[in-house]
Amino acid sequence: MTALGPFLLGAPWALAALVALPVIWWVLRATPPAPKDIELPSLALLDGVEPREETPARTPWWVWLIRTLAVAAAIIGLAQPVYAPGARMETAEGTGSLLIVVDNGWASAPRWPELINAASATLDTGNRDAPVHLLLTAPQQFNPDPAERVSRADMDKRLSSLRPQAWAPDRQDALKRLKDSGFNPDRIFWASDGLESDGGQAFATELANMAPLTVFAGPPPGAAVISGIQAQTDSVSVTARRASPRGEATGFVSALTLDGSALATAPLTFADGETEAVADFRIPAAALARIARFNVTGQQGAGTVWLWDSSDRSRRVGLVDAGSASQPLLSDMHYIRKALEPFATISEGSIENLVAASPDAIIMSDIGQILPHDAELLHKWVEDGGALIRFAGPRLAAQGDDLLPVALRRSSRALGGALAWDEPQAMAPFPEASPFAGLNVPPEVRIRQQVLARPGPELASKTWARLADGSPLVTADQRGKGTLILFHTTAGPDWADLAYSGTFSQMLRRSIAAGRGEAVNDAEGSYSPLLTLDGYGRLSPAGPNAAPLKATDFGTVKPSEAHPPGLYQGPAGTRALNAGAGERPVLIVNWPVSARLLGDAEARSLRLAGPLLGFAALLLALDLFIALSVSGRLPRFGRKAASAGILLAAGFLVLSAPQQADAQAFQYELMPDGSYRRVTTEGRTIRLPNTPGTSQKEVNAALDMRLAYVETPDRALNERTRAGLFGLSNVLRLRTSVEPAEPDGINLETDSLELYPLIYFNIPDSMPPLSEAAITNLNTYLRSGGALVIDTRAGGTIGTETDVSRLETLLEGLDAPPLQPVGENHVLTRSFYLLDDFPGRYAHRRLWIEQAGDASAPRGDGVSRLFIGDADWASAWAVDDRGRDLYSVDGGEQQREMSRRFGVNLVMYVLTGNYKDDQVHLPALLERLGEGEDENAPGSPTNIIDGGPQ
Template sequence: MTALGPFLFGAPWALAALIALPVIWWILRATPPAPKDVELPSMRILEGMEPKEETPARTPWWVWLIRTLAVTAAIVGLSQPVYAPGAKTESVEGSGPLLIVIDNGWPSAPRWSELVNAATATLDTGSRDMPVHLLLTAPQQLNSDPSERLSTADAAKRISSLRPQAWNTDRADAITRLDDSGLKPGRIFWASDGLENNGGRAFAADLSARAPLTVFAAPPHTPAAITKLNSETDSVSVTLRRLEARGEESAYVSALTLDGSALATSEATFPDGENEAAADFTIPAAALARIARFTVTGRQGAGTVWLWDSSDRSRRVGLVDAGAIAQPLLSDMHYVRKALEPFASITEGTVETLVAESPDAIILTDVGQILPEDEKRLADWVESGGALIRFAGPRLAAQGDDLLPVPLRRASRALGGALAWDEPQALAPFAETSPFDGLNVPPDVRITQQVLARPGPELSSHTWARLADGSPLVTADARGSGMIILFHITAGPDWANLAYSDLFPQMLRRCIAAGRGESVNAEEGAYSPKLVLDGYGRLQSPGPAAAPLKAADFATVEPSEAHPPGLYQGPGGTRALNAARKATPTLIQTWPPAARLLGDAEARAMRLAGPLLTFAAFLLALDLFIALLVAGHLPRIGRKTGTAAVVLLAATFLAPSPGANAQEYQYRLMQDGTYRRIATGPTIIPLPKGKAPQSDVDAALLMRFGYVKTPDVAINERARAGLFGLATTLYNRTSVEPEAPDELDLETSPLELYPLIYFAVPQGAAPLSEKAIARLNAYLRSGGALVIDTRDGDTPGSTEITRLESLLEGLDAPPLQPVPSGHVLTRSFYLLDGFPGRYADRQLWIEQAGSASAPRGDGVSGLFIGDADWISAWAIDDRGRDLYSVDGGADQREMARRFGVNLVMYILTGSYKDDQVHLPALLERLGEGDADGGAFGPGPRPPNNTRENDVPQFLPNGVPQ
């Protein structure tokens, strides 16, 4: 290329055509020959008349300017100009091979596009035949060989196809590969992440010694990475690190589930002079257990994502029932239960029932002797991977069994006894090898009595916690795949006040996790990659190069192509490997004196050929339009029309852009795990163009149901008649008064105006379009209710799912479950024990209660799937006559209509009936019920399938209506 200041020309000889501009100017300004004067006698009658229009003797200057600019723009565009402020003014042809070095580790992800643009721009500073070589600093098995010669076109394509990796750079490895290649570059361009990690200054000095070096440094925006995490029972703290400690800065961290749902957001503030800041999350432990990752809002990259393994997930814990206790609030099990409730699912029962359910842990409090059959069950369960947690007490101090981690002395140590302390003992700090490492020991915790372990050579290796005098407080022993853990004190306050502290639930949580091998530094076992991070911080399936990782290596291994950051599945659950764990990124402060540093503007390059040729084509089109207008081939523009056009153009170009007004912004989570900035300030929703259809206006003013229009006309008519029958039933029996149903086109109709949409699926239906699926997803997220009826109830078995999967592919459906017994849908208006339609004894599927993707906070399902053909049972004609037969006759049709009423009531009123059904018992307890029982007394419950609202209704003050 030929350089002219900051401009480079790929075809400079095309500029020679600019010499022709004076010739073109002379042609455009040429005067046409003067007309000959011929005297005609008849023309004398026109003598003295002035012509209304005069032909100019020369081409108007503005027409000449338009044509000259068009020709000039076309000539310059054909010369392939490139605006490259970073290019040298002199020609670089013949300067030797160009080596492009790119840092493609995780620190480069936030500004990856800038690095790629800078590397591509430097290709424009040489000739087309210039040899190009590529060197990437993030090690890979199939990394490009620096000795491979590329053309500028091939190099541009390869650079554009590159993506940042999820592991860090290894510049020493890059130098080794460069030395092995034997390449002698003529000049070097380094697209650097600007970080000192892995010898950044030494790497720059080495490159500068080989050839003239040009550097474009694009360090990540602050904060640069999430480096560590600390968790407690109901809180977690995420540590962020920035590059420079100047000024005060803020960043936001979001806590996400594995599927990308945001549970909480916290702000981290960097004080002036500090490189680290913490984002603290204080949320219920049950919600905390659902968190799978933390990510810095608006910052892409594997370094700004912290994966959280399964060690703090919700646990299933079994408590062995010790029988009835006269004072349950004073029992040891009460304190254990209260400590577990925030983060565990608790089940109480006998050893036999608990072992059959196989929970994560089983807890025993002061049991001295276990029945032989129960001991055998517990031993087998522990061998298969269970965690048995036991607490000592008077019974265990007097006698024991074999399900203990260490041998015990048959006596307890207490104040005033033979093995007495002078004063209650405090807890010693936890050792680094203990699963309790990292927990803060409260200074006010005191132990007054304990069961002592027999001294032995292996006692130290089995001890997880000690008292201040060195005696064991918590011991553990691995049995097969499981673990037996013993607290040498009672779970209640009899021997210690540990149960009153915040440390107690945290120790229990770690014990339960360690029982599954998730918090113990096990030296055995391997973990296979389950989900890994790409360079942008998005979870994806592991590639073919990802290999299993030994459990013992998690603490020391550095992420690489063989072991990328991600979640690893193994015998103890999931383990997380994070890209920026314990990282301390710092900037390169000094560069080699001979290196040439490019700023952000200098590193950019803009190809001007396309814009110039487009501008030339626009000017030629404008010239053609003017010529046609002058020649009279276009309609004349009147004064009013011209004024309106001018006003319209002025409004178009002078109107402020949507972002011109001051607005506040927030970041919204996208489906791919990234965040997009959206305005949260006041916005104006434009009215739809044209007049809205009357059906849309009616649907907005009066409630009505909708049914999906299908290619099957008969199905559409059946759906219309069915919803008409349901609306009639509601009108006659309830206060809900729907209008006639509407036929809906999923791609065009305003779905949000309809509280219920019924989709009767025809046989052989084609899959829904992407637009229809997207609009259905938006409808469900906004609180709509979609009923899908496959009408396959005449075939035995459950609902046919295969056809629905192909038909509704892409629908963002939450996890489903059959309607459980006692669900509010069975009593929202009538008391029902089934959901029949034309066919009886069919299952109805709804959303799982409490699922992460549930669209409503009250747990009301927005999706209903079945095959009972309800519309045929509801359908009536305009005179109220039933249109289709029902298998079970009139009784089943009545039950189907009652289900329809319950369905609509459930959709419209939510789950308030869950509370209303308890109202009679509450009133009775308050003494406001009927003295003799009445309708709400201890008399018989209303029979099944009766109308629940037939019982007397109470006013807010409890007086029956």
């Protein structure tokens, strides 16, 4: 390299060509542009005249100026000039080997491009043939050997490919690697982060003692690191530090979700002379639970990111919902979810999936039957430290299990029940030994119904909350390392008003904390890397070099390549390892006297060869264009060309007109919320996307409402059931607005049951018990709002009682609620027709449905999802393809008609719920009944159809 002031020339001899510029200028000046050829009609008079040679005019000055500048730019560009303000003239010291030292820790990330640019600029100084060596201070498994000799071109590529690491540099380790390599450089350039971390000043002194040292220090501007946070219930304080205390500085800290969505931003203000500032977030607790990380806005780097793990952020709770997903606002889980959202991370799923995720607590609402496989998983999970919180309800009152803290009586106590209260009970003050001690007891809360614990000597010690009469309201018991907790009433308002009070949320929170435990002892747990930060502060999946961490190592281990900062998954959820935890960045102020410090301007370099050669090429292209234009070689656009262009544009518009018309074939539809939706007026067929594993049968069931029946080993019975549902579908299409498609036969183990609003299960005479998979699917179906009709077809026997002895074995494990016969005023008797009986092939049989608990406060939406009878309704409904009845009915056609009316009522009840239970309809119905008595003949039927007479 040859220095010429702040410029360095890689090929200085190329500038010798500049002496030819005067000759080039003289030649270009004397050579005019080529003349234009123009034919004029008057030139025919000059035919035969001898031509005379004339001297052309001189080239215009702006033409030869363009050409001279192009040649000069090309010559200077070939000299490979570099603008380097920090370059020195070559000396004896500058001709030897060069060692480039780069701080590539997290503190270098904010000014990483400047550090790399400074290191690349020093390659342009000294002898081009001198060897270059590289030393990185952040420890890595495959750090380059400082003794490795690299050419300047390869070193430039290597520097460009470097990236900052997410951990701090270890300068002592770098110095040891340099000494162990035995390499003695002739000069050293250090691209430093400018911080006194890990002995920065001592490291600079050691380098200066080895060889002449040049340093470019680029400390991070503004907030350098987030060093810690303090969290409260509805607020978080983020502490950030900077390196330089001079002057005032203002920044911002953003609160982000795990996917990067910003929830809030708080200002961060550093006072003059202060290196620490605090950003305060005051946001609702529900939004606070969603925050996963904090980041200094506009400042890249792992040090300016703070990951908030689940142990500090919120508790992890899994919900096993036993309510109706079709009307979630009426389910118990709605109240549990609303109470948990301010302080917990909620996940929902099956028991198997939730146990595998190992949350802090699992909550179940009114589940009376737990499948053996799930019960085994829960037993192990609780014994390993899990907290199982359960709420009572009619199912749990009817059938309990051993995953309860106390033994229960097989009935519930309610107003007017067998174990009756005179009035609803209030809550008593919480015992001092209870986790609820100190909470305010809401005086307005009343308990109307509960499940009772069997008396025992240990009952008092297991009671966390009582009613005013002393009966337990909340009980708990230790099982292994975990805890079983039972609320003896429902989570919703069916049995009590507790869900409406603020105390409910606090009781849940303390229940989770008191019974939390962890899957294993945290001191013995191991956490595997889940997501890690790179040097720029970006989250990504953990790499192959990331190793697990023991729980006891958090808080003591420093981030490294083996343990990069990030989120680690373990038995207690996620734990965070942050690069800036506890860091206090300090500037290096005492540099070695012999070291040369470069400022920002001196450390920069700009290679000018490319821009100069590009400028020369641009000028030559401009000159060529001028020459072609003057010589008449460029096309001229006359009238014909303009006409052709206009025709071409018109043709384009004509061709695009149908597409535009199609695009405008829309109209607007008024939506219920007052907004408008654009809809197309052209009939189109939209193909549904093909989902892998979806059968055509499932697609058809999703597109058209269908009734379904369970396929049994008895093929003849299956055909009878299909014919019965086919006949009922025909009646529905003729008499109501419900238009079912043909019924489907389903397999309880493999088919998607949720696609069907009603499933008819005709029990054959001999059928093996249902498998565990079938019972699981049925339980899920019933909890999600499906309706199951079970027909034992045993109505031909004497008596009106339904024989369910076969069902106990066949449906073992089905989470069935307590049942009751349909009452006279039940909505099922008037959902479409007015009925007083539910006959099928056999008349005067009882129909059993889900017990509502209390007539004044029906459970959920009051709609039963389980129907059990023995009247053989399918036989009474069955018709062939031509609509002819297939089977006889005991009571003749009148009974068959009443059976069909019951089928209509049943489907309307399942689809529409209990809207007819509203007393608003009662006056109109009584008025119509009165008119019917006056106007109809004595022999005419008096049954009334909703919407008109039969």
